[in-house]
Each structure stands twice: as structure tokens, then as C-alpha cells.
Amino acid sequence: MRRVGEFIVVFFIVLTFFYMKPVVLSQKSPKAVDELVVNEVKPQTKSTPHNQLNATGMATIIGLSEKELKERMPNPKNEWVVGIDRKWLVYGDNATDYYQVELTKGKVSSVFVLGTQVDVAPFNLEMTLGDISEITTIYPTFEFDYKDKTYEIELTEDDMNYRPLISFDNGTFALLHFNYDTGKLLGVRYVSKSTLVDMIPYQFSEKTTNPPVELTDDEWEKFNQANTDQLLTILNIVRQRINRNPYKLDTELVLESKKALAEFNKDPKLVIKKEARFEQWQEKVESSNPSDSFLLVNEEMERLLKLGKPVDKNTHGLFVQSMGDVPFIVTNWFVNRFDQREIKDSKDEYIGIAYNKNQVLVLFNQKTVDTSLTTESSDKR
Incomplete structure (x- = not known):
């Protein structure tokens, strides 16, 4: 009996040990994946309060009348009328001193600086x-009042990395455009609240649209010629900044770009064959957002180029639908890792530009078909 009692005691001790072991270990072991509670971080819809920098320099001329501007900054080198009651005054002509001032209805609405x-x-x-982060915080959201309405802006991760928004204490803003290749500041665009709302360069909390402006054919031709000059000038200033030779306007490339655009608009499905892409393109055509652009993918761009019957197979290019704001679109080319490849090629020397209302096709090549038909951008200034 004694041995039986000892056996029972030992049996219960062993049983207790094996029973308690999983309990003890389970307290030390990590939980299984399906038992973990994940706290999902959701983006806040309310705008984050943000610091405002003291307005200095170019930020202080926003809102001046044309007369007041010219008293401060006389003798602009050029003037581009790019819309109804909208024009640019151009100051400087090289990579060190270049900037341009936008006037809307007679008042300074924005300033675009490229000169170092x-x-x-x-x-x-x-x-x-x-370096910018040492001066001010890069905020993902902004909120401001304009014309009895509150606007909320949300920046994407790419926006914050390559196109952050900075606010000043006089109610103006600055869009900072960074070069994708170098990571350095490419240009600064100072804007008023009204220009920010009109440009719609970021995601707004609610749908914001601009009423479409009906233009005559003569007005389109006038404005698009000014935008052609502006586009070529800005491209060449930036190419100076990245140590590239300036483009020369080539008549053959211009003709090819015009022909390609004309054929494309006769039958867009010759280029945009996928139905989903075609629907996206139609939305952009009907959009009144000047910064709401549509870019062609590689195979679509190849089809568009073929419509122009290029003389040289090395011709390549960029197409944009809804080309409302030239400085904004051009700087975006340089902050986009795909688009900037087209315009940083050191071998390209010649360019052709064609507009069709809110479309633009820009062609590039290393050589010209007929040098006698070529003019440099400086001849236009």
C-alpha cells in the first residue's frame, strides 16, 4: 500500500508538471499572427495646424497691381499673354537671373523663379x-479660407518629397519643385490663394472645378503661341541649370508634331486603344482643372509619333492633355522619374512644339533635317 501511495503522489506531480508547462510557456510565447490585434492608422481628415513663415522677397509682391510691380521691378524683358486677363512678365534670361511674374486681372497672382x-x-x-526641413516642417495637409469657403488640401507622399507646399503669414504659398535626379530645389512658385484654387495642384477635400472658358480660334492661336515661347524658354533655362545645351526649334519636328496631333484628334483610338484608358482621356478632355493632365504610356506614345511620319526613327517626345499652366507642367516633367528622361538627354539639340487647344506635343531629336529651317529660342526673345 505504501508503494501504491507513493506511485499516486509521483503520478500527480508528473501530471501537474505537464499540464502547467503549456500554460507557463504560452505566457512567454508570442501570439499567433491571427490572434494579434492590429491598430490601423487612418489618415486624419482634419487639416493639421501648420506653421507659417514670415513673408519675404517674392512672397511680398503677390497682390500688387501691375503699376506697383513695375515701380519695384521695371523693364521686363518679355511679356506673354496666355489667357483672358492673364499674362506673364519675364525678367532675366539665363540660369542665374530668370524669373517670371503672372498678372491676373491686373494684379500679381504668382511668381515663378528658376534663376539661382x-x-x-x-x-x-x-x-x-x-535643408528645407530644418527651416520648416513639411506638412501633409493645409486648410485655408477663400471667398467665404474653407479649402482643405492633402499632399501625397510624392508631393511631400518633390513638390511640398509652404505657407507664409501674408496668406500666400510657395510650391517647391525638386529635381528628381539631384534632389535639389529646381524652382519656386509663389502663389496667391486664388491661384492655388485655380491651379488645383494637389488633392482638395472636395471637388473643385473652374468654369470652362470659351475661346475663339484666333484667341487659341495667340495664347498657344505665347505658351510655345514660354515652354521653350523654361525648358532651356532648366537645361542650362543641368548643364545641357539649349534646344533649337526645328521646323521639321514642328511639322511632325502638328501632323501627329491633327491625326490623333481625328481618331484618338488610333493611339489610345484600351477602353479604360480612352475613358480616362475623355475625362481629362472635359476637365476644367488646368493641372489635371493625361500622359500617354510608352506604346501609346509610339503610336502617336508614327502618326507624324517622323523622318528620323530617333525622334521621341512628351504629350500632355490639359496644358493649362506651363511652369507647373514643365517643372513636373523634371520631378517625374520617367518624363525627365526625355528632357535631360545631353545629345538632343532640336525640338518641335505643337499645340491644339489644351494639348501639347513636344518632340526631341539629336539632329535636324534642314539646319537652314532652324531657329534658336533666343531669337524669340
């Missing part, structure tokens, strides 16, 4: 995003 020696304090055009 132009005062854009507290910024400079050698800064990286890290």
Missing part, C-alpha cells in the same frame, strides 16, 4: 528637402 541668384530667401536653389 534670384532672392528666394529663406530658401535657395541649392537646397535639398532635408
Whole structure:
């Protein structure tokens, strides 16, 4: 009996050990994946309060009348009328002193700076995003009031990395455009609240549209010629900044780009064959958002180029639907890793530009068919 009692005691001790072991280990072991509780972080819909920098330099001329502007900055080198009650005054002509001032209904509505020696304090055009972060926080959301309405803006991750928005204490803003290749500040665009609302360069919390403007054929021709000059000038200033030779306008490439656009508009499905893509394109055609652009993918661009019957197979290009704001679109080409490849090629020397209302096709090549038909952009200024 004694041995039986000892056996029973030992049996219960062993049983207790094996029973308790999983309990103890389970307290130390990590939970299975399907038992973990994941706290999902959702983006806040309410705008984050943001600091405002003291308005200095170019930020202080927003809102001036044309007369007041010319008293401060006399003798602009050029003038481009690009819309109804909208024009640009151009100052400087090279990579160190270039900037242009936009006038809308007779008042300064924005300033676009590319010149490395132009005062854009507290910024400079050698800064990286890290340098900017030492001056101010890069915010993902903004909120402001304009015309009895509250606007909320949300920046994407790409926006914050390559096109952050900065606000000043006089109610103006600056869009900072960074070069995708170098990571350095490419240009600064100072804007009023009204210009920010009209441009719609970021995602707004509610649908924001601009009423369509009906233009005559003569007005389209006038404005698009000005935009052609503006596009070529800005491209060449930036190419100086990245140590590239300026483009020369080539008549053959211009003819090819015009022909390609004309054929495309006769039958867009010759280029955009997929139904989903075609529907996207139609939405952009009908859009009144000047920054709402449609870009062709590689195979679509190849089809478009063939419509122009290019003389040289090395011709390549960029197409944009809804080309409302030239400085905004061109700087976006340089911050986009795919588009900037088309315009940073050191071998390209010649360019052809064609507009069709809110469409533009830009062709590039290393050589010209007939040098006698070529003019440099400087001849236009």
C-alpha cells in the first residue's frame, strides 16, 4: 500500500508538471499572427495646424497691381499673354537671373523663379528637402479660407518629397519643385490663394472645378503661341541649370508634331486603344482643372509619333492633355522619374512644339533635317 501511495503522489506531480508547462510557456510565447490585434492608422481628415513663415522677397509682391510691380521691378524683358486677363512678365534670361511674374486681372497672382541668384530667401536653389526641413516642417495637409469657403488640401507622399507646399503669414504659398535626379530645389512658385484654387495642384477635400472658358480660334492661336515661347524658354533655362545645351526649334519636328496631333484628334483610338484608358482621356478632355493632365504610356506614345511620319526613327517626345499652366507642367516633367528622361538627354539639340487647344506635343531629336529651317529660342526673345 505504501508503494501504491507513493506511485499516486509521483503520478500527480508528473501530471501537474505537464499540464502547467503549456500554460507557463504560452505566457512567454508570442501570439499567433491571427490572434494579434492590429491598430490601423487612418489618415486624419482634419487639416493639421501648420506653421507659417514670415513673408519675404517674392512672397511680398503677390497682390500688387501691375503699376506697383513695375515701380519695384521695371523693364521686363518679355511679356506673354496666355489667357483672358492673364499674362506673364519675364525678367532675366539665363540660369542665374530668370524669373517670371503672372498678372491676373491686373494684379500679381504668382511668381515663378528658376534663376539661382534670384532672392528666394529663406530658401535657395541649392537646397535639398532635408535643408528645407530644418527651416520648416513639411506638412501633409493645409486648410485655408477663400471667398467665404474653407479649402482643405492633402499632399501625397510624392508631393511631400518633390513638390511640398509652404505657407507664409501674408496668406500666400510657395510650391517647391525638386529635381528628381539631384534632389535639389529646381524652382519656386509663389502663389496667391486664388491661384492655388485655380491651379488645383494637389488633392482638395472636395471637388473643385473652374468654369470652362470659351475661346475663339484666333484667341487659341495667340495664347498657344505665347505658351510655345514660354515652354521653350523654361525648358532651356532648366537645361542650362543641368548643364545641357539649349534646344533649337526645328521646323521639321514642328511639322511632325502638328501632323501627329491633327491625326490623333481625328481618331484618338488610333493611339489610345484600351477602353479604360480612352475613358480616362475623355475625362481629362472635359476637365476644367488646368493641372489635371493625361500622359500617354510608352506604346501609346509610339503610336502617336508614327502618326507624324517622323523622318528620323530617333525622334521621341512628351504629350500632355490639359496644358493649362506651363511652369507647373514643365517643372513636373523634371520631378517625374520617367518624363525627365526625355528632357535631360545631353545629345538632343532640336525640338518641335505643337499645340491644339489644351494639348501639347513636344518632340526631341539629336539632329535636324534642314539646319537652314532652324531657329534658336533666343531669337524669340
